[in-house]
Amino acid sequence: MAVYPATDITEIKKILEHVVDPEIPVLTIADLGILRKVEWEGEQLLVTITPTYSGCPAMKMIEEEIYSKLKQEGYENVVVKSVLSPAWTTDWLSPEGRNKLEEYGIAPPLHASADKKILLGTNKHVRCPRCKSENTEMKSQFGSTACKALYVCRDCKEPFDYFKCL
Amino acid sequence: MTKQEALFEYLLRIGDNSLIIGHRMGEWCGHGPILEQDIALINIALDHIGQARNWLQLACTVEGKGRTEDDLAYLRDAYDFRNVLLCEQPNGHWGDTLVRGFLFDTFNYEFTKAMTQSSNSDMADIAQKSLKEISYHKNYSCDWMIRLGDGTEESHEKMQHALENLWKYSGELFRMDEVDEMMIQEGIGVDLNEIKKEWDKTVNETLEEATLKRPEDGWMQKGGKKGVHTEYLGYILAEMQFLPRAYPDAKW
Numbered sequence: 001m002a003v004y005p006a007t008d009i010t011e012i013k014k015i016l017e018h019v020v021d022p023e024i025p026v027l028t029i030a031d032l033g034i035l036r037k038v039e040w041e042g043e044q045l046l047v048t049i050t051p052t053y054s055g056c057p058a059m060k061m062i063e064e065e066i067y068s069k070l071k072q073e074g075y076e077n078v079v080v081k082s083v084l085s086p087a088w089t090t091d092w093l094s095p096e097g098r099n100k101l102e103e104y105g106i107a108p109p110l111h112a113s114a115d116k117k118i119l120l121g122t123n124k125h126v127r128c129p130r131c132k133s134e135n136t137e138m139k140s141q142f143g144s145t146a147c148k149a150l151y152v153c154r155d156c157k158e159p160f161d162y163f164k165c166l
Numbered sequence: 167m168t169k170q171e172a173l174f175e176y177l178l179r180i181g182d183n184s185l186i187i188g189h190r191m192g193e194w195c196g197h198g199p200i201l202e203q204d205i206a207l208i209n210i211a212l213d214h215i216g217q218a219r220n221w222l223q224l225a226c227t228v229e230g231k232g233r234t235e236d237d238l239a240y241l242r243d244a245y246d247f248r249n250v251l252l253c254e255q256p257n258g259h260w261g262d263t264l265v266r267g268f269l270f271d272t273f274n275y276e277f278t279k280a281m282t283q284s285s286n287s288d289m290a291d292i293a294q295k296s297l298k299e300i301s302y303h304k305n306y307s308c309d310w311m312i313r314l315g316d317g318t319e320e321s322h323e324k325m326q327h328a329l330e331n332l333w334k335y336s337g338e339l340f341r342m343d344e345v346d347e348m349m350i351q352e353g354i355g356v357d358l359n360e361i362k363k364e365w366d367k368t369v370n371e372t373l374e375e376a377t378l379k380r381p382e383d384g385w386m387q388k389g390g391k392k393g394v395h396t397e398y399l400g401y402i403l404a405e406m407q408f409l410p411r412a413y414p415d416a417k418w
Binding site: 047051053054055057076084085086087088089139140142143144146150166 | 203296
């Protein structure tokens with residue numbers, strides 16, 4: 001029987017709190033809802049993650065980070081599995097995640113992703129993370145990464161990223 | 167043809183469409199008319215490549231010969247690719263790229279939506295994941311058709327011309343053969359006649375708003391789904407496959 005520092009899943013999840021999205025380093029994979037499950041399968045630790053976007057280039061790095069962080073803490077027999085279903089949605093962003101995003105200068109996604117209006121880009125109530133004005137304008141549905149749209153604030157004139165609904 | 171062979175073919179068709187149009191859009195990187203649109207096209211290209219990866223990975227699993235999605239992308243020759251001819255057409259000017267994207271994205275949206283109901287759960291899962299992304303592609307394409315179609319005299323003319331040039335590649339999107347029929351029978355595939363109605367509706371509505379005239383259906387080019395391609399695919403592969411072929415052990 002292998003000896004682990006702790007077999008308690010909550011403890012292991014604490015270790016994984018140090019794994020962040022390389023493109024938005026204020027968010028942990030748990031904040032983002034990328035981390036789906038941590039479980040023991042016999043002596044093997046199975047970590048299940050899901051990509052935000054099909055082509056998200058951060059997934060490989062996140063996977064490597066999970067291995068390396070767990071290894072540092074003494075977990076050798078680890079498998080990271082990536083699943084597509086259920087498909088990731090911005091609804092899975094944690095409340096802390098949303099706050100951290102806004103503090104970081106990225107407007108968090110508005111409501112449930114089911115809202116067609118947002119998907120169509122016709123919702124006008126994205127709040128500027130800097131001056132909190134809702135008088136903002138979408139410049140492009142596609143921003144600096146797959147998960148962001150490009151906005152500009154009409155009041156403080158600053159451009160900012162909006163974490164778009166998916 | 168066994169069911170397994172048909173499924174492999176079918177997955178190649180879906181995956182290769184994404185891979186090749188994704189590569190084409192990636193060619194715009196650094197060449198977009200303005201920064202925002204450069205970024206937008208590359209975002210869409212990335213979605214396509216990500217989706218291609220999922221479809222081709224599944225194709226490899228179905229094939230069961232130990233190939234990977236990279237082998238399929240980088241080590242097949244043109245006649246083994248199964249994408250429709252539309253996807254490999256050159257970027258041309260901005261309007262040509264947008265019209266190609268419009269014809270494909272509106273199709274891809276209906277196709278992927280129908281695919282979420284597939285009896286093959288792996289395929290339904292990939293479709294579900296992709297559909298959200300493709301909704302954005304479709305909206306983007308339709309917005310630009312309207313903006314430039316109903317824009318200046320020059321932009322209108324260029325869009326109408328691009329539409330007429332590319333229309334002959336739209337027929338292949340909905341052409342079915344024995345592979346499609348086997349897949350429909352199994353409850354795996356999509357009946358392209360069914361989604362054609364929705365496609366027609368979207369295309370007609372968008373073109374009307376864009377003040378563009380829908381070209382008459384005339385001679386339709388075909389062949390890509392069977393591996394018979396236009397000369398353009400060879401050039402795409404020459405660029406896309408150069409590195410892994412010249413340096414087979416190259417690591418990122």
